[in-house]
Amino acid sequence: MSAAEIVYLLCAATSVACAILLLRGYWKSRARLLLWSSLCFVGLGLNNVLLYVDMVMLPNVIDFSLERLLPALIGLSFLLYGLIWDTE
Incomplete structure (x- = not known):
């Protein structure tokens, strides 16, 4: 396994872990910015998984x-929407 492959996998794992932790935080506090941030990291995680598949x-x-x-x-x-239009 090359260094690039390891980096692709680590980036995907980090993005998915961030999405899970942000979703967990959202379920506990119901702070909407956590929801938008977690949806952003879901997209970034999927991006990194597809990068691994592609490369x-x-x-x-x-x-x-x-x-x-x-x-x-x-x-x-999603994150941009949450930061600009979803203010409480």
Whole structure:
């Protein structure tokens, strides 16, 4: 396993762990910013998983560049919505 593969897996694991911890915090406190942040990290985690699939599992078969970036864009859009329009 190369260093790049390890970094891809660690980034995916970190994003998913952050999403889980933020969702747990949201369920306890019901602070809506935690919800938007956790949805952002779900998108970033999915982005990192698709990056691993694209670069390691299927390196030259199919180009997943658009499919990789779409979950990150959606996740960041959730966070942007929460920061701008969802004020309490």
